[in-house]
Amino acid sequence: GAGVSQSPSNKVTEKGKDVELRCDPISGHTALYWYRQSLGQGLEFLIYFQGNSAPDKSGLPSDRFSAERTGGSVSTLTIQRTQQEDSAVYLCASSPQQGSLGGLSSNYGYTFGSGTRLTVV
Amino acid sequence: AQTVTQSQPEMSVQEAETVTLSCTYDTSESNYYLFWYKQPPSRQMILVIRQEAYKQQNATENRFSVNFQKAAKSFSLKISDSQLGDTAMYFCAFMMGPSTGAGSYQLTFGKGTKLSVIP
Numbered sequence: 001g002a003g004v005s006q007s008p009s010n011k012v013t014e015k016g017k018d019v020e021l022r023c024d025p026i027s028g029h030t031a032l033y034w035y036r037q038s039l040g041q042g043l044e045f046l047i048y049f050q051g052n053s054a055p056d057k058s059g060l061p062s063d064r065f066s067a068e069r070t071g072g073s074v075s076t077l078t079i080q081r082t083q084q085e086d087s088a089v090y091l092c093a094s095s096p097q098q099g100s101l102g103g104l105s106s107n108y109g110y111t112f113g114s115g116t117r118l119t120v121v
Numbered sequence: 122a123q124t125v126t127q128s129q130p131e132m133s134v135q136e137a138e139t140v141t142l143s144c145t146y147d148t149s150e151s152n153y154y155l156f157w158y159k160q161p162p163s164r165q166m167i168l169v170i171r172q173e174a175y176k177q178q179n180a181t182e183n184r185f186s187v188n189f190q191k192a193a194k195s196f197s198l199k200i201s202d203s204q205l206g207d208t209a210m211y212f213c214a215f216m217m218g219p220s221t222g223a224g225s226y227q228l229t230f231g232k233g234t235k236l237s238v239i240p
């Protein structure tokens with residue numbers, strides 16, 4: 001697609017339920033990132049994929065959080081047994097290759113999706 | 122670990138005027154990159170401007186320019202001729218360079234400055 005697509009745009013879930021958030025990166029982008037943006041905060045790094053492998057999972061806040069990427073394309077972020085503190089906007093970004101530095105051209109670098117707003121009630 | 126600080130939670134500017142957003146960062150690295158991102162209500166993060174730490178010349182993109190003070194670890198954004206469409210959250214971000222061996226090229230963000238352009 002032309003951009004990074006995330007679904008759903010908004011999700012309301014009950015505390016204790018599991019949720020899956022989807023990210024469809026730009027075709028051909030091998031690097032994929034998940035970030036979390038809590039209310040009033042900047043973005044917090046969660047996980048980085050290069051192809052289907054995740055060499056950097058250092059930002060995942062707990063073992064309730066996991067992510068996978070298949071076919072070097074779509075990625076799913078799963079949150080199990082959701083808690084109210086999980087409420088946030090979850091943003092995905094993709095990049096053509098490791099080492100791309102977010103160039104100003106829309107055809108090069110670090111492109112973000114519009115995020116999924118997760119509300120845990 | 123790197124940290125990024127934006128000390129102005131909210132700012133406002135009259136249309137057509139100039140505004141400067143502040144950002145300071147802390148790192149022991151010498152090779153890194155700094156960014157300003159804009160986040161409108163659509164939530165998508167849009168890259169405004171980028172600065173390579175090894176470059177002494179301040180980056181400029183149309184109405185947007187930066188004042189990069191490496192010794193002071195300061196990276197402010199100046200918006201000239203402010204337009205209503207500039208109303209958004211602005212985030213300063215840091216990325217370590219390839220030579221550091223950090224492979225993920227993750228961004229470290231400040232908490233943002235909410236900019237309102239007043240007609």
